[in-house]
Amino acid sequence: MSLDDLYREVILDHYRSPRNKRALEAATIDVHRNNPLCGDDITVHVLVEDGIATEVAFEGVGCSISQASASMLTEQITGKKLDEIDALVTGFRKMMAGEEGPDEDALGDLVALKGVVKYPVRIKCAVLAWDALQEGISAHVGS
């Protein structure tokens, strides 16, 4: 099995069995974003307690890349401090910009999205949930 096949499997697994795909009544952050180019629609919910994302969930519809990326996002940021999440978002964006050096251990399954860099129109799909997350965190920190 090639690395590309392995990555594809990871993406399809998250798409078919999304993690934390549900409403989150108690959320402190709720941000909705859509990507009209592809029809992707994502809402990210985060419950922040003492500067830590204690619960993270998402709801949405769209292509496998957008939904898998949101599912991976919820797994990777749950239990992390907001500044750690900020560093993770920066690392993920660097990877999606095709830059070298993201910490692959910190990114976990998200590394599977690295192959999307080859398809520029799909990068927007991969970063959609992250745009929503970052917007929500900045608004939360600023408030």
Ligand code: ZN
């Ligand atoms: Zn898409």
